[in-house]
Amino acid sequence: MNQRLSSLHKSHSRRPRLADHVYAKLKKMIFDFELIPGDHFSEADVVERFEASRTPVREALQRLQREGYVEVRFRSGWQVRPFDFEVFEQLYDVRMVLECSAIERLCAMKRQPTVIEELSEFWRIPVEKRSHDIRLSDDDQYFHTSLVAAAGNAEMASIHRDVSERIHIIRRLDFTQASRIEATFDEHAEIIHAIRKQHGEYAQQLMRTHIAASRDEVRKITLHMLHEARKRHEAHEDEELVKANNRGR
Amino acid sequence: MNQRLSSLHKSHSRRPRLADHVYAKLKKMIFDFELIPGDHFSEADVVERFEASRTPVREALQRLQREGYVEVRFRSGWQVRPFDFEVFEQLYDVRMVLECSAIERLCAMKRQPTVIEELSEFWRIPVEKRSHDIRLSDDDQYFHTSLVAAAGNAEMASIHRDVSERIHIIRRLDFTQASRIEATFDEHAEIIHAIRKQHGEYAQQLMRTHIAASRDEVRKITLHMLHEARKRHEAHEDEELVKANNRGR
DNA sequence: GCATTCCATCTGGTATACAAGAAGCTTGCA
DNA sequence: TGCAAGCTTCTTGTATACCAGATGGAATGC
The missing domain is CATH 1.20.120.530 (GntR ligand-binding domain-like)
Structure with missing residues (x-):
């Protein structure tokens, strides 16, 4: 009985690792062209986006790097690996x-x-x-x-x-x-x-x-x-810019 | 001239990443049977051995894990993956x-x-x-x-x-x-x-x-x-134990 | 006006502090 | 003596502080 309760509790409290979550989400973003090949971003960007600290974010990025989806350049940020x-x-x-x-x-x-x-x-x-x-x-x-x-x-x-x-x-x-x-x-x-x-x-x-x-x-x-994805992306960025300007007034 | 000097300086000062070093050393230890399949160890052990902090040690271990050499068990330490x-x-x-x-x-x-x-x-x-x-x-x-x-x-x-x-x-x-x-x-x-x-x-x-x-x-x-490697390993451990006992007296 | 230099800022790499689960030991009890 | 509950310790997961190199722009010299 105790065992059943404890294992039940365990399966509830054992939340998935944050690093896995960030990894999966980032990969999905790349697949959905929310992150376009060639895009630059920093670890801080991802931290802000997912409200996680750098540690799990870095783990996720390192996995994606090993799998060929992103690249890091020494102290110059990350990049979605361009299509080859x-x-x-x-x-x-x-x-x-x-x-x-x-x-x-x-x-x-x-x-x-x-x-x-x-x-x-x-x-x-x-x-x-x-x-x-x-x-x-x-x-x-x-x-x-x-x-x-x-x-x-x-x-x-x-x-x-x-x-x-x-x-x-x-x-x-x-x-x-x-x-x-x-x-x-x-x-x-x-x-x-x-x-x-x-x-x-x-x-x-x-x-x-x-x-x-x-x-x-x-x-x-x-x-x-x-090409289409890039156009959509830029349009979205312009939209964001307009909003920001409106808020600024 | 300045460029030459600075690039020269760069190539000197750019020390290899600690994580890479730990990764290579750990892999070598596994290949040399200093770490035997099935061996249990913690991140703290590796930290002590290589005088690096946990961050690069963890990066190295995660790489080795992805490559199939080691496994981590939730809050119960790491182990060299047994031969299969x-x-x-x-x-x-x-x-x-x-x-x-x-x-x-x-x-x-x-x-x-x-x-x-x-x-x-x-x-x-x-x-x-x-x-x-x-x-x-x-x-x-x-x-x-x-x-x-x-x-x-x-x-x-x-x-x-x-x-x-x-x-x-x-x-x-x-x-x-x-x-x-x-x-x-x-x-x-x-x-x-x-x-x-x-x-x-x-x-x-x-x-x-x-x-x-x-x-x-x-x-x-x-x-x-x-089997031989394991025997050697145990003999070495006994030796260490003897030394420790002698120091203790 | 142009190039160069220097500095503020941003970046990833590393070290460390904190959180929470797992495991083993100790202690108390039967 | 056997056993179980609880606590201490050890583990990894996560957050954060610090460091040094890279970068971009402003200031400066020409």
Whole structure:
């Protein structure tokens, strides 16, 4: 009884670490283009924004730095790491390698994991029932990461997840075009079908084509989107300026 | 002139970050089995050892934690992450996938990077001239990492380097056996030869066999070495205890 | 008017103080 | 002697103070 109460109390009082919260929020801001690649900011800015002290803020920034999202310059502030399309292309290639390896292993399995069937169910739906929500990009990411996870190598899955997440910031932009969405449904369904039939080489070829298409498409539209985000950002800043001036009078 | 002086001064006065120093030293201690997997320690211990404050110590520990070398338990201290052979096996598999991909790309190149020739020079030496130094494990790691780097994908090379480094802690143990050293020279030379001849499939097969052999061998001897290290550690602790007792009298 | 120098200010790196949970020891009791 | 409650101590998480380098602008010399 005492134990139950105490553990209950614990689960209530154990608040999540502030550093984790700041980390997640900052990452979300970067993904939502509230912080645009190239933006400069200081630790004090983040402290003010999140009402936390520098210690957890610094921990969060260091994690983001290690993951490639931000950079610090010695006593000259932090910066959201600018887009480097060469890096993204390389990450796409890493994905190809890892996912093809996963497919090879999955096709060699006598008894495939049940998640394969679930994925098959999800992506093999008629055209008229397909969602066109932007959140479909999360489902897309889930498709790829759970394929790799299903292959059974947890370390490889972890690496692949990190890579996918880094790509995700621009990958989502691919899901603004209806034609690409339709293609994604079709291609995912076809890949899963080939895996279930254990046509390893063919499934790998499909996956390579699928990823390459995504890579090429994203490259085309990213520059445009980035430009739009920057415009919105500047407009917002002007608005703030007007308000400040009005208050000043 | 002033600029030259000031930049000179800068390069002198810019001392390396304490956090980096602590990070490197701690990692070295873990690799040298001064800190044994499973060992328990607190941030205060590290502070005392390195005469640094908690801030850089914590940064170092957090980096090591993200890289999988240590773990923290909420308000109950840190511990060196115990060996998990399943993880090592998985990391070996990741290496196989990445290195085979690199080989495939290298073999597809019309003009291969010059580093390939350098590696060929290094490993194709007569039996009687071969070094048996333990530092050969560094050369071995260099062989594999520069192969991947030569394939041209910097992100993939970075991931591969991290994986290789995590394995290195036990991989070195493989270089205590003369037969394994000889095999390494032979196999490296053969792999490079196949790459230069652009026999992609064959080179990949050789690499898979090579890595698998290393993996299997290391697994055999790691438990033994770990046992030895623990014995040495305890003997050292006893010694300290004796000294302390003598001082006490 | 222009360049240069110097200083106030801002930055991240480090040290330290404080908070609160976890663990182990001590003490009291049965 | 066994055991349990409570308290002391030790732990990490967080906040804050201090330091030195970097920066930008104002003041100064030409």
